[in-house]
Amino acid sequence: MAVEERMTFIKKQLHSQSYKLTPQREATVEVLLENEEDHLSAEDVYLLVKDKAPEIGLATVYRTLELLNELEIVDKINFGDGVSRYDLRKEGADHSHHHLVCIQCGDVSEIEEDLLAEVETKVEREWNFKIKDHRLTFHGVCNACQTKAAEQSHQKETVGQE
Amino acid sequence: MAVEERMTFIKKQLHSQSYKLTPQREATVEVLLENEEDHLSAEDVYLLVKDKAPEIGLATVYRTLELLNELEIVDKINFGDGVSRYDLRKEGADHSHHHLVCIQCGDVSEIEEDLLAEVETKVEREWNFKIKDHRLTFHGVCNACQTKAAEQSHQKETVGQE
DNA sequence: TTTGAAAACGATAATGATTATCGATTAGTG
DNA sequence: CACTAATCGATAATCATTATCGTTTTCAAA
Ligand SMILES: [Mn+2]
Ligand SMILES: [Mn+2]
Ligand SMILES: [Zn+2]
Ligand SMILES: [Zn+2]
Numbered sequence: 001m002a003v004e005e006r007m008t009f010i011k012k013q014l015h016s017q018s019y020k021l022t023p024q025r026e027a028t029v030e031v032l033l034e035n036e037e038d039h040l041s042a043e044d045v046y047l048l049v050k051d052k053a054p055e056i057g058l059a060t061v062y063r064t065l066e067l068l069n070e071l072e073i074v075d076k077i078n079f080g081d082g083v084s085r086y087d088l089r090k091e092g093a094d095h096s097h098h099h100l101v102c103i104q105c106g107d108v109s110e111i112e113e114d115l116l117a118e119v120e121t122k123v124e125r126e127w128n129f130k131i132k133d134h135r136l137t138f139h140g141v142c143n144a145c146q147t148k149a150a151e152q153s154h155q156k157e158t159v160g161q162e
Numbered sequence: 163m164a165v166e167e168r169m170t171f172i173k174k175q176l177h178s179q180s181y182k183l184t185p186q187r188e189a190t191v192e193v194l195l196e197n198e199e200d201h202l203s204a205e206d207v208y209l210l211v212k213d214k215a216p217e218i219g220l221a222t223v224y225r226t227l228e229l230l231n232e233l234e235i236v237d238k239i240n241f242g243d244g245v246s247r248y249d250l251r252k253e254g255a256d257h258s259h260h261h262l263v264c265i266q267c268g269d270v271s272e273i274e275e276d277l278l279a280e281v282e283t284k285v286e287r288e289w290n291f292k293i294k295d296h297r298l299t300f301h302g303v304c305n306a307c308q309t310k311a312a313e314q315s316h317q318k319e320t321v322g323q324e
Numbered sequence: 325t326t327t328g329a330a331a332a333c334g335a336t337a338a339t340g341a342t343t344a345t346c347g348a349t350t351a352g353t354g
Numbered sequence: 355c356a357c358t359a360a361t362c363g364a365t366a367a368t369c370a371t372t373a374t375c376g377t378t379t380t381c382a383a384a
Contacts, residue, residue: 076242078240078242080238080240100285100289100291103294109289111285111289115281115284115285116281119277119278119281120300122277123262123273123277123300127262127271127273127305128305128308129262129300129302129303129304129305130302130303130308131300131301131302132265132301132302132303133300133301133302134298134299134300134301135297135298135299135301136296136297136298136299137296137297138282138285138291138293138295138296139293139294139295139296139297140291140292140293140294140295141291141292141294142291143289143290143291146290146292
């Protein structure tokens with residue numbers, strides 16, 4: 001689905017719950033759609049949205065993100081640095097996607113595929129817990145940092161042999 | 163392993179990294195061991211530790227928890243309320259355990275069994291990501307709240323039929 | 325269209341968790 | 355026992371988020 005279409009869809013969701021369609025909300029959603037790959041903090045969103053709607057206030061951004069979170073359009077996530085980050089749900093997804101956080105370069109990347117289906121079946125059965133959503137984050141070393149480390153250790157070896 | 167033994171073990175870890183063994187650190191670890199089931203915030207720990215060491219300062223509690231986190235004795239976790247919580251690692255575990263958070267009563271319970279072994283193998287292979295740790299939390303309805311809901315809906319039915 | 329009420333807004337003060345600072349105290353080595 | 359780096363307690367500073375409040379805007383009914 002194109003950005004245009006998704007915007008229309010989100011507008012309908014707002015409208016159907018009788019929330020008003022303000023230019024501030026529209027600009028905020030636009031920023032989220034245009035930066036889907038990223039994991040923006042409220043401050044990040046604020047700075048980006050100011051380009052489209054310079055008069056917007058930070059409080060409004062917080063309010064809008066809170067609203068979008070309640071409507072399950074975005075997920076509010078926390079990677080342990082002191083800020084909340086807002087993550088647009090994937091097209092049609094009814095749950096939060098997974099993340100890979102590199103402990104060396106800080107890069108955050110996505111896993112869109114749902115890896116928890118089996119695990120969740122087990123948890124529902126054995127722990128008698130009715131699952132509505134999940135949060136799964138892996139902490140480790142990303143591909144790029146692994147490659148970098150391998151190159152450096154190879155260099156060291158070579159130098160050692162000379 | 164008994165609390166006593168685990169305390170000794172943690173003391174050894176501190177000592178081996180040339181951290182000093184202060185009464186404040188000992189009292190803090192004691193509180194964590196005695197409240198292993200809970201997910202205490204720094205403030206929670208502070209209040210509990212004051213019973214053992216009334217002169218302790220809040221800053222020291224934060225410092226100690228930070229230290230224990232670096233030593234991988236506790237995990238710093240975040241359930242989306244505004245505070246960090248500190249969770250003692252299970253006996254001998256080298257990674258964070260999983261959690262079940264009830265969206266109705268707020269109860270948090272543990273899953274000690276590691277459910278991610280297979281998933282992690284797949285992620286390491288297919289995403290080329292070297293996993294060091296993980297965070298997995300399920301949000302849903304706990305057993306107690308399910309039962310409560312079932313009883314209430316049954317009552318309603320019965321009343322409706324009268 | 326005009327209009328009125330509820331919703332939303334911007335500015336900014338307040339809050340609350342966490343961190344930084346600094347002078348005083350203490351653990352641990354010898 | 356003496357020394358010194360580590361640690362501590364008190365508290366000020368920081369920083370993200372929320373609350374407040376007077377003004378503006380949306381939207382639906384007239
Ligand atoms: Mn994401
Ligand atoms: Mn736990
Ligand atoms: Zn990396
Ligand atoms: Zn519950």
